[in-house]
Amino acid sequence: MTTVKNHLLRIALSAALAGVLTATASPQTIEQGYASKLTDLPSEAAQTLDLGAATVYFTGTDLVLAQGTTTRSLLQFPKSVFGSFTIRAAAGALLFGESSDGGIWWVPLDPANKPRQLGTIKLNYSAALYNRRWAIVSGKTGGFAAKDNDLIAIDLTNGTQDQIAVLPGASGPITVGRNGDLYYATASASFPPPKGFSDIVKFPAARVRSAFGTTHLGMSDGVVLYQGIDAAGSLVSDRDGDLFLTDWVNGNIVEISDVDGKAPRASTLASYTGSSVSASGLQFVPSAANRYDQQFEPFQRSGTGRLVVHESDFSSISRLRKLSPRRAHIEGSKGNKIPKATAFDLVVKNGMTSGTGFVLVGMGRSSGEAIVHRPFEAPILWSKMLLQPILIAPVAFDGKGEATLGLYNPGFSNPLSLTTQSYFETGVSAGSSGPTNLVLQ
Numbered sequence: 001m002t003t004v005k006n007h008l009l010r011i012a013l014s015a016a017l018a019g020v021l022t023a024t025a026s027p028q029t030i031e032q033g034y035a036s037k038l039t040d041l042p043s044e045a046a047q048t049l050d051l052g053a054a055t056v057y058f059t060g061t062d063l064v065l066a067q068g069t070t071t072r073s074l075l076q077f078p079k080s081v082f083g084s085f086t087i088r089a090a091a092g093a094l095l096f097g098e099s100s101d102g103g104i105w106w107v108p109l110d111p112a113n114k115p116r117q118l119g120t121i122k123l124n125y126s127a128a129l130y131n132r133r134w135a136i137v138s139g140k141t142g143g144f145a146a147k148d149n150d151l152i153a154i155d156l157t158n159g160t161q162d163q164i165a166v167l168p169g170a171s172g173p174i175t176v177g178r179n180g181d182l183y184y185a186t187a188s189a190s191f192p193p194p195k196g197f198s199d200i201v202k203f204p205a206a207r208v209r210s211a212f213g214t215t216h217l218g219m220s221d222g223v224v225l226y227q228g229i230d231a232a233g234s235l236v237s238d239r240d241g242d243l244f245l246t247d248w249v250n251g252n253i254v255e256i257s258d259v260d261g262k263a264p265r266a267s268t269l270a271s272y273t274g275s276s277v278s279a280s281g282l283q284f285v286p287s288a289a290n291r292y293d294q295q296f297e298p299f300q301r302s303g304t305g306r307l308v309v310h311e312s313d314f315s316s317i318s319r320l321r322k323l324s325p326r327r328a329h330i331e332g333s334k335g336n337k338i339p340k341a342t343a344f345d346l347v348v349k350n351g352m353t354s355g356t357g358f359v360l361v362g363m364g365r366s367s368g369e370a371i372v373h374r375p376f377e378a379p380i381l382w383s384k385m386l387l388q389p390i391l392i393a394p395v396a397f398d399g400k401g402e403a404t405l406g407l408y409n410p411g412f413s414n415p416l417s418l419t420t421q422s423y424f425e426t427g428v429s430a431g432s433s434g435p436t437n438l439v440l441q
Contacts, residue, residue: 030270032353032401033298033429035326038319041066045318047083049094050283050308055320056094058083063096063107074107075115085127087135089156095135097124104137104154118159121152125171126235128182130208133157136164136182140171147189151182153212164208165217172198173235175243180205183259184222185232185245192249198229200243200256226256226264236284236307240295242377244269244307246279253279253309257377267428270309270323277317281310297378299351299431300325326350328401328433330359330422337439340411348395348403348422348433357424359405361391366419366435375430383435385419397424409440416440 030036041048045057045064054067056074063075063086074094081100089095094107095118102120124139134153141150149172151165170187177183182203188194201222211217230249237243243256251272257265272278286305287294294304302324309321332338333345346359366383373380395403403422418440422433 029272029275030323031268031298031429032426033300033326033431034323035302037322037324039322041318041320043316043318046280046310046312047086047096048281048283048308048310048318048320049086049088050285050306050320050322051088052285056086057318058086058096063094065109072111074109075105084124087127087129089129089135090132095127095129095156097121097127097137099123099125099139102139104159106156118154118156119161121154121161123171126173128174128176130176130180130182134162134212136174136176138171138174138184149187151184151217162212163216164211165203165221167219173232173245175235175237177202177205177237178239180208181260182208183225183235183237183243185229185235187232193231195230196228198232199224200226200229200232200245200259202260225259226266229254229266233280234282236282238284238296238305238307239286240297240377242296244282244284246282248278251275251278253282269307272311277311277313277319279309280312280314283308283310295325295378297325298426298429299327300378301327301381328422328424328431330420330433330436332436332438333404336437337441338409340409340441343406343408346405346407346420348397349401351401351403351422351431351433352397352424352426353401354399355397355424355426356394357397357403357422359391359393359395359403359420359422360386360389361393362386362389362419363417364419365417365437369435373430375425376428378429378431380423380430380432381434382423382432383419383421386421386435395422412440 044059047058049056060080061077062073065072081098084097084099087095092109096105102122104118106118107115121137121139122141124137126138130136137152148166153162153164170189172185172187175183184201186199188197203222207221233246233248235245241258243259245254247254252268253270255269287303296304306322306324312318328351330348338344362385364385366385369381371379372382395405397403418438421435
């Protein structure tokens with residue numbers, strides 16, 4: 001692969017798109033390019049946590065570990081309390097907060113170890129693990145009438161507390177980036193909040209570290225990264241510079257892409273307008289791998305992590321929706337070995353919806369992929385055998401994300417190996433199918 005070939009392919013695709021691309025996103029609940037899996041929970045389940053092989057949820061009295069049909073209470077209260085958060089605190093332990101009495105609890109997953117209360121943070125609301133020793137909790141420690149909200153670090157070993165920040169307004173959600181930056185969504189003290197009130201503020205890692213001890217941070221110590229969000233109830237970050245939040249005013253899950261970049265962009269990842277449920281909580285579960293060519297973006301490879309959404313009507317429905325990138329794929333209608341004198345189709349599935357994309361065909365057998373194009377944030381993975389394609393054909397994608405290209409195999413004296421792949425742009429994202437090898441007999 002050379003820079004020249006890369007440039008030529010980019011010019012060819014861009015020119016073709018400029019001529020025939022007419023993609024218009026059709027209304028849908030989830031942004032295209034993601035796979036969605038639903039798991040039902042008991043109607044009273046809240047403060048959920050996806051552990052992969054198991055799920056944790058709070059019923060008002062019990063923090064429950066559910067694995068298949070087996071359930072076990074990890075923590076039990078003698079009376080009903082209002083849960084605030086459940087987060088992973090260590091490989092074998094959780095941190096749980098409730099705002100009725102302000103309790104912060106260390107909860108082991110091993111039944112041989114008992115939960116213990118680390119301390120009390122009045123009206124605790126949101127929490128994020130900062131490092132192995134500390135978690136940071138957002139809470140209205142001065143009471144509902146107080147003009148400020150506090151960010152309190154709590155020692156996960158002995159419960160020692162340290163005030164990290166005092167910020168104006170109601171309690172806002174927090175999340176921590178990979179390098180220790182702390183992200184906070186401001187919240188209005190009035191209800192309903194003024195339109196566009198909430199900002200995304202970053203407190204750089206060095207500032208956060210400096211706040212441990214006798215000092216604390218204020219708004220002037222932060223950097224406003226994005227403004228104009230109507231509300232933020234939950235806030236999480238992925239591993240490639242994006243934030244996700246629940247805008248409970250408009251019933252949306254909002255993604256702020258490249259939040260630390262020069263031009264962060266907000267888009268609706270999921271809309272619950274008209275739905276019987278709303279998104280009440282978010283959790284991002286990163287993948288074990290950390291590859292530069294794998295990101296949590298639409299139409300990317302699987303295995304890049306998952307966004308877990310707790311959906312609820314706060315009455316009879318409680319469930320988890322797990323979103324993960326879903327890449328398009330292309331296949332031959334007659335299989336991968338096409339007989340002589342045979343008409344066949346190249347069929348693309350899980351592509352863009354209701355627009356025009358392309359199917360490309362090249363000589364030879366695909367031997368791997370590389371990043372060759374970045375029209376948007378996510379990488380476009382492309383077969384090295386298709387840097388000089390012999391065919392670039394426009395195809396129409398239907399409302400299900402499927403497209404078909406009809407071809408004919410006249411027959412050859414020797415079998416001919418080909419590689420085919422699809423490419424498309426939606427206006428806010430782009431994707432490619434995985435390469436497929438064909439043999440014309």
